[in-house]
């Protein structure tokens with residue numbers, strides 16, 4: 001049986017289609033949105049993670065290890081469920097991590113939940129990051145959860 005909402009939507013749709021309006025579909029969606037129908041919502045909250053990595057190392061590393069660990073939910077990503085997305089993967093911008101503050105501001109607006117510092121920023125067989133403490137502080141000051149490491 002057709003509900004009254006479905007009937008009224010159908011009526012409006014018919015009117016739109018016969019009104020000579022050259023954008024009937026758009027008009028129908030406008031009506032649906034106003035009435036709470038057709039709005040796409042996330043049913044489950046998504047955990048959004050991002051990775052900051054070393055700009056110097058990025059010249060030789062495409063980031064495969066970080067992505068493999070994330071995709072397999074291993075190492076420092078093991079506690080995330082399937083409802084987790086990698087929303088950003090970016091370099092610090094070079095010493096002294098000059099891009100991080102600006103990019104975190106942007107990511108915060110987009111609801112990022114956790115920032116990982118890549119393993120290469122912290123491992124001994126990579127160039128030692130002389131700014132790691134300031135970088136950590138920048139993340140913490142932004143009020144975003146920090147995890148040290150990705151795939152090691």
Ligand code: SF4
Pocket residue numbers: 053054055056057092093094095096097121127128129130131132
């Ligand atoms: S600030 Fe650290 S992570 Fe960034 S390029 Fe310099 S050494 Fe690498």
